[in-house]
Amino acid sequence: MSQSVVAKRYAVALFEIGMGKSNLDQLEEELRVIDDVFKNDESLNAFLDNPRVSGDQKKEFIRNVFKDVSQDTLNTLLLLIDKRRIDSIEDVVKAFVEMKNESRGIAEADVYSVRELTDEETKQIQDVFAKKMTINTLRINNTVDPSIIGGIKIRVGNQIYDGTVQTQLKRLEQKLVTANK
Known part of the structure; x- marks a missing residue:
């Protein structure tokens, strides 16, 4: 399955949660910050890509780094780590923003x-x-x-x-x- 299809599934789930809680703007803002961090911090990507680091260590690290984001955004990141798809975060953010924008014209x-x-x-x-x-x-x-x-x-x-x-x-x-x- 292509990475963009997988990313869209995560984005759809987060979008639906945001629609239900009426916090799409907050989720978009958090995702844009996270996307920026992932794009600009090579050491973060190296750490998360390291096969010697356990999933629990990665999740604890994510909890510490992104402690100020909403629980829904954090849960999405943790799920991406569990499913070994954290490298899809850029596509998830892009798909989420596109859905939000489309829903608002x-x-x-x-x-x-x-x-x-x-x-x-x-x-x-x-x-x-x-x-x-x-x-x-x-x-x-x-x-x-x-x-x-x-x-x-x-x-x-x-x-x-x-x-x-x-x-x-x-x-x-x-x-x-x-x-x-």
Whole structure:
């Protein structure tokens, strides 16, 4: 079974618990912090991947490191350790956030631009694409990409809207080549 399918099962379970307790925002915040810790702390990952460390030692360590998170989040981490799937935590967080956003009509977009977008530009993009996609809110993660000559490229889920100068030049080139045949 693929790791993303497994991760989604854990995310669904935690999402349903959060819906029942009306604490989805808290769970998302905790999961984002945990995800950040796992992404940035190689020693944590090395410890949890070490086959010489027992499951009980790993669980005790997780209880100490993440003692301030809710019991539901902690139980999810402990279950991932029991099932030897703690390496799926990044996928669990991603799946949970996607479900939460979808349930509230929120989408996340990665916007690639040659420079940091201003607040006004960000707001414009949010308004235009929220209407286009019939969603309530569009959250934008702006990434500066110096290889873009001008314009922007937006990725929302599997959809890519490419308005970069480079892409426009390629389209123009294709039209010219086709017209000359």
